[in-house]
Amino acid sequence: MSSQNNTFVAPLERLAEQFRKLPGIGKKNAYRLAYHVLEYSESEAQAFAQAILDAKRLICRCKICQNISDREICGICSDSRRKKNVICLVEDPRDVAAIEKLGEFDGVYHVLGGVISPLDGKGPEKLKIAELLERIKSLYSENGDDYKIEVIAATNPTVEGEATAMYISRLLKPLGVKVTRLAKGIPVGGDLEYADDVTLFKAIEGRVEI
Amino acid sequence: MSSQNNTFVAPLERLAEQFRKLPGIGKKNAYRLAYHVLEYSESEAQAFAQAILDAKRLICRCKICQNISDREICGICSDSRRKKNVICLVEDPRDVAAIEKLGEFDGVYHVLGGVISPLDGKGPEKLKIAELLERIKSLYSENGDDYKIEVIAATNPTVEGEATAMYISRLLKPLGVKVTRLAKGIPVGGDLEYADDVTLFKAIEGRVEI
Numbered sequence: 001m002s003s004q005n006n007t008f009v010a011p012l013e014r015l016a017e018q019f020r021k022l023p024g025i026g027k028k029n030a031y032r033l034a035y036h037v038l039e040y041s042e043s044e045a046q047a048f049a050q051a052i053l054d055a056k057r058l059i060c061r062c063k064i065c066q067n068i069s070d071r072e073i074c075g076i077c078s079d080s081r082r083k084k085n086v087i088c089l090v091e092d093p094r095d096v097a098a099i100e101k102l103g104e105f106d107g108v109y110h111v112l113g114g115v116i117s118p119l120d121g122k123g124p125e126k127l128k129i130a131e132l133l134e135r136i137k138s139l140y141s142e143n144g145d146d147y148k149i150e151v152i153a154a155t156n157p158t159v160e161g162e163a164t165a166m167y168i169s170r171l172l173k174p175l176g177v178k179v180t181r182l183a184k185g186i187p188v189g190g191d192l193e194y195a196d197d198v199t200l201f202k203a204i205e206g207r208v209e210i
Numbered sequence: 211m212s213s214q215n216n217t218f219v220a221p222l223e224r225l226a227e228q229f230r231k232l233p234g235i236g237k238k239n240a241y242r243l244a245y246h247v248l249e250y251s252e253s254e255a256q257a258f259a260q261a262i263l264d265a266k267r268l269i270c271r272c273k274i275c276q277n278i279s280d281r282e283i284c285g286i287c288s289d290s291r292r293k294k295n296v297i298c299l300v301e302d303p304r305d306v307a308a309i310e311k312l313g314e315f316d317g318v319y320h321v322l323g324g325v326i327s328p329l330d331g332k333g334p335e336k337l338k339i340a341e342l343l344e345r346i347k348s349l350y351s352e353n354g355d356d357y358k359i360e361v362i363a364a365t366n367p368t369v370e371g372e373a374t375a376m377y378i379s380r381l382l383k384p385l386g387v388k389v390t391r392l393a394k395g396i397p398v399g400g401d402l403e404y405a406d407d408v409t410l411f412k413a414i415e416g417r418v419e420i
Contacts, residue, residue: 006285007303007310009278011268015261022243033232035304037265038278045266049259051225055247056255058221068219068248075216093217094245100217 115160
């Protein structure tokens with residue numbers, strides 16, 4: 001056994017390895033977190049472990065919008081005051097949280113679970129697109145064929161996000177759905193000088209009369 | 211229920227709260243980690259939770275040096291090639307790991323579990339000082355009163371670290387123990403210009419003949 005191995009404590013290594021799997025946690029930081037957990041009381045460690053297991057066990061996907069929920073139908077989908085015909089299509093649950101924080105949007109959501117990304121082996125079939133089509137079809141069958149449905153394709157303005165929005169809009173338009181996309185431009189409080197070319201071009205292209 | 215509460219999912223909040231208790235993890239980052247764990251498979255979540263419980267359950271303190279260990283006597287204390295009469299006194303297990311990484315030190319350690327810090331309500335009785343005195347007494351009784359013992363007080367060069375080193379040296383010197391402290395000076399690769407005053411003063415004070 002080399003002297004370096006003298007400080008090897010298997011359970012600590014295993015815990016540090018678990019922390020290292022988390023996004024943005026490097027090797028040194030993982031050990032720092034693992035040492036911190038060692039200082040926990042038995043009940044604190046139990047609470048942490050239980051929170052992890054509960055997050056897996058108790059959180060499901062809302063049957064309608066596919067957002068995370070602890071109920072079969074989430075709070076937004078079961079809220080009668082929300083407009084069921086304005087569906088904001090987002091990549092993941094964090095996007096829902098970001099828009100809900102505004103408190104301004106009174107429609108509903110559909111969580112895709114990512115974007116189409118062939119390089120990562122993620123085709124359209126891995127996203128909740130079939131569920132979206134099903135949902136729209138049942139909206140029409142419940143409310144008649146002249147029911148007005150708008151889908152705001154709010155995937156991120158990245159290459160994959162744009163491609164995914166285009167792909168889905170091609171599926172939705174033949175059904176009579178209005179598909180919109182979030183405005184692109186200079187962020188409020190931003191500076192023209194530091195805007196990248198594409199953003200600046202989009203801001204000029206999308207200029208509005210005042 | 212306000213629209214903001216619509217995205218409240220209790221198990222997710224509980225998990226984010228647990229991540230927030232970790233050092234250096236803010237609110238946004240805690241949610242990011244919690245969402246990441248939601249993507250885990252059942253067995254991955256199980257492995258993470260188990261690693262936390264195991265770290266508490268399987269890691270104990272070495273009976274001799276108080277360092278973390280998965281055995282009653284740690285690998286360093288049970289290694290017959292290490293000098294048992296050169297004891298490096300450190301604040302916590304991470305310091306042991308840092309020195310062991312060098313592979314140069316062939317003595318043993320004693321982990322205090324912190325420093326004396328009256329402002330944080332941490333008096334000497336909360337540190338493993340009694341265990342150190344006991345350990346030294348039994349070294350003398352095993353090896354005779356003229357046994358040469360050196361304690362390297364390697365607490366950090368902070369106010370509390372210095373005070374703790376002084377406090378312990380006053381307890382140890384009457385027992386005939388040689389107490390030393392790590393050299394202070396300019397870090398290797400450092401720059402005189404950017405050294406703080408105290409470090410520069412210590413470097414001059416501690417100058418060595420070449």
